[in-house]
Amino acid sequence: MMPSPGAADRKIRCVVIQLGSLTSTLQSIAALKSAKEQYPGLEFQIIASESSAEALRRISWIDQVLALPAQALVESVASGNLREKHALGGLARWAAPLVQFRWDFLVNWTYSASSSYLAALIPARVKLGYTRRKDRTLSAPDGWSRYFQAIIQGGLPQNIHLTDILSTQLLTALQIHFGAPATTSRSLGVFSAELGADSKSLADIAHSEWVARDRSRKWVALQLEGAESKPGWGVENWGKLAAQILRRHPTHSLVLLGRESESRHALQLLSEIRREGQDPERVMNLVGKTDFNLWSTILGSVSWLLTGSGPAAQVASLTGTRVLSLVAGNYRLDSGPYGNGHYVITPLPECAACADATEARHECRSAIHPDTAYGVWSYGSSEWSHLRKVSLEAHFSRLGTSRHLESVNVHRSRVRSIDEGGGVDYENLVARPTALKDWNAMVLEHLARELYCGWTPEIPAQLSRVRIGTDLLRSMREISETSSALSKIAAEAGRTSARLSEKSSGLRSENVMSIDERMELHALSSDLHKLEDLIKRLSTKQPIIAALARLHAVMMHNLSGVQLAELSSEASLWYAQLGEAADRVQTWAARSLQLARPVALATAASAHPTKGTLPVDSVE
């Protein structure tokens, strides 16, 4: 049945489970905002952690926020103060309002084991994200959830921003179940100072030092990182960056933000600024003096935020403020600031923590020199004058700091046009051979769009950004061979599965059969196991093949059939998809190898249409 034309305005009751960190919650808000703009009838109730509830209560278009007192509950049980039986009673009473009626939509964006049990408890017409089956095993019922489980949580780099994944997941489901979005959409704001704040908080803002600031100046916020922040950049580096901005840009002032625990760092930073010959009076120190209301108000009213990887970047991007993030080498761009014109600097050399993905302290960020951070910020903040016709390399050359670009990657975000597939894309502005992990990330994006969006740009357009180096060339040859082998194995496994389905569907019972029939089924099953072993062995050859194997494992885990005939029939369809994905990887490798034909290398300066440089001291 076709949905009615006014479906987008119809009331749609949606419960969202987001029990993750504030950063994850803010990414979810961006996706919900986009859905609400297109489906104004959506009503959101959000189940959140207590630490995120304050932020959510300041959003006018979120109807209700229910905080889960998880920490107190867990601590009470762990300390023995609360018996588990009583804790269950408490949880039951807490969950009771959620199960009073059947929701239209349940969206579980926490992607955790605990949240999947909660999702299973709440009745809803459509469920997205993790839930539990009747036997209480984990279930990822939709394609994007499977991609999330296999690729994102598998720690594999991929190019689709998390906010875009969440938006696409929800909007696609809305379109299927409730019809096309509204033809005209109203742009929504995010945080409102009037909501979720008591009168004291509002008075705090009204009388704050921030409100009384000199508004003729351009304000840049600098978010200090917590002492527990593993890949910290160091107060000395932040101080040198701040001093450079003050020295070269007399019209600018800085505001320091951070928690009370960073007060000592703030004083050290002010000392560093003084040591560099700059006036600390041009810096407003609000570290430890802001609640969420004032903090988000400031982040929404400065021209730039300079930060590490914490939630400040998400708040700033939600409120339209541009962000410069300085992060460790293993940082995922798919969770970077969302929107146009944000910059992310990552160090090129990997440290032990990057290579092992351990919890060890990242030493790599020390490879980012304060001059690099300044150069990137001054380039970004003067885009209005050079319109990006000047390359980043040329800008650094003018500053006399080109050597510092050698040890970093600099990515700039942009919102792509619908013709290019939409969503946020990060482009590396430093011209260097493409790393294998970046190539893999591009291919995974392509495959995901093909699998779950049904549309993807042509390969050549995407390959225009690939620069083949010797290492990548070697990998391409191996990928070409392994993907070809995977394609053949998938084809054989598909045929075997189809035979298994055909044979088992002809049986009167899966338990009672002739010896010949049992042996035949056993032989087919044994063949399938051998082919699965081959897939596992191939997956050790290349990360992109490992990604396909992981996606394959998640798909197999989520087969919905009960009988052998149904299961093997579903499996044969997925083997066909696996084969197509392997063929697509092989095509990418082949096209990439074609790029390796000998050509004259472009110099850094000639790689961009205009070789001009900027008068650095007048960039603003």
Next chain:
Amino acid sequence: MAVDPNLLQGEFNDGSEDCAPEVEQLLAGFLQALIDEYTSEQSEGHIARQPL
């Protein structure tokens, strides 16, 4: 999995009015997973690793 809302109305305090086993099992799974996540400090939402 749809759950009868009435099943959650039972009090657990004295065990005199238990809810249906499947609801209790889901709640117990929820509580245990919460404890596991907080104990292992993996309650980071999106990025938390999940065993297949």
